[in-house]
Structure formats: C-alpha cells, structure tokens
Amino acid sequence: MQIEDDWPGYNIDLFSSPTHYSGDLECVYIPHGVIMDRTERLARNIMDDLGDHDLVVLCVLKGGYQFSADLVEGIKTLSRNSNRSIPMRVHFIRLKSYLNDQSTEDLQIIGAEDLSFLNGKNVLIVEAIVDTGNTLKMLLKHVEGFRPKMIKVAGLLVKRVPHSVACLPDYVGFEIPNRFVVGYALDYNEYFRDLDHICVLSETGKMKYKI
C-alpha cells in the first residue's frame, strides 16, 4: 500500500492524541485504525503463505514492539478461526542506529544473546520501519549465521529513499515518502512511543526533544 509523496496527512485536531504532545506534531500520517486494518491483512497473507509452519517471531525492539504484538494477535485470531494454524514462539532483539532523526553508521545489537535456537527454524523478523535498509541487511546477515530453515521479514513501513540498499521485507504494510515519522512505538529520542497514530513531527517537536 503506497502513500504518495504529496500526501499532506490529516489535521491533528481531527483525531485524539495525548495533550502532552500538543504542538509537537505536524499531522497524522497514518491513523491507528488504518494501521490495525492493514496489519490484519498482513496477518492473513502470512497465514496463507506459512499456515501450519512453526514460526519463531523475532521482534526488533524497541520500535517493533507494537506492530509485532498486533501482528501476532492477528495471526492468533486467524489460527483460532480456521483449520490452519501457526504455532508461534516470540523472541526479541534490540537494535539501535538513530540519533535525533538521523541514521548513523554505528548500528548496535544491544544485549545480543545467543540465537543458536534459530537453527533449522522458520523465522519471521518483525521490524517497524525500513529506511536505507542497512539495519535489515545487517540483521539478516546476523540471523543467517544461525542457519535457520527459512527467514521472512514483515515491515510495517518502508521508506522511498534515494540510497536504499534494496533490502525489502517480504510483507510490507505501507510504502511511505522519505519523512521522519513517530508514534505506534516509533520514537524520536525515546519520545512519542506512547502515541497511537503514525505522525510527522513538527519543527517545534524536533527542537523540544533534540539531544
């Protein structure tokens, strides 16, 4: 699903959002309900492709926690209501590569644990956003080192950027213009994870939470 370059978003006052962020947001880019509907459809696509396979869901923290939780919930609901089902285990990996709204070369796996249990397993990496694709490329290389049977990637957002490394998820929620977005667990210096909609930051918001 594509969001065009000229999409202005919705006026922030048309939706409810936490008052502690008033003035910090330029617009609602993707309302929470639309995220949920699209996630439900991704869950269906995953079920169609992978139904009856055991899955290890690898949630990329911190930004991926909300998408991961809602996607797993969607797959669980489908599993309950059909004769196909996906047994799932859920694991977490924490990555960090951003300072303010800029990607840095310095990508870190924080608290990297031994992922050798992925050997021979079907892995679904769940990532909130793919920008240049560097993070995903590096993570795939890391996970491949543990020799899983299969690796698929679900990404809620993929940005159209000039210098992408062409590492795209198998399941994409929304392709979006090259704008810095927050909300639905995506942060700006740890703020805005507690916002349900995906929004664009205002200049005031950027200045207020800059470090």
Ligand code: 5GP
């Ligand atoms: P990449 O390596 O693909 O350039 O960057 C991916 C990582 O950068 C994501 O996992 C996320 O942490 C961060 N990121 C990229 N774009 C955005 C954005 O628009 N908003 C937020 N909050 N994080 C972003």
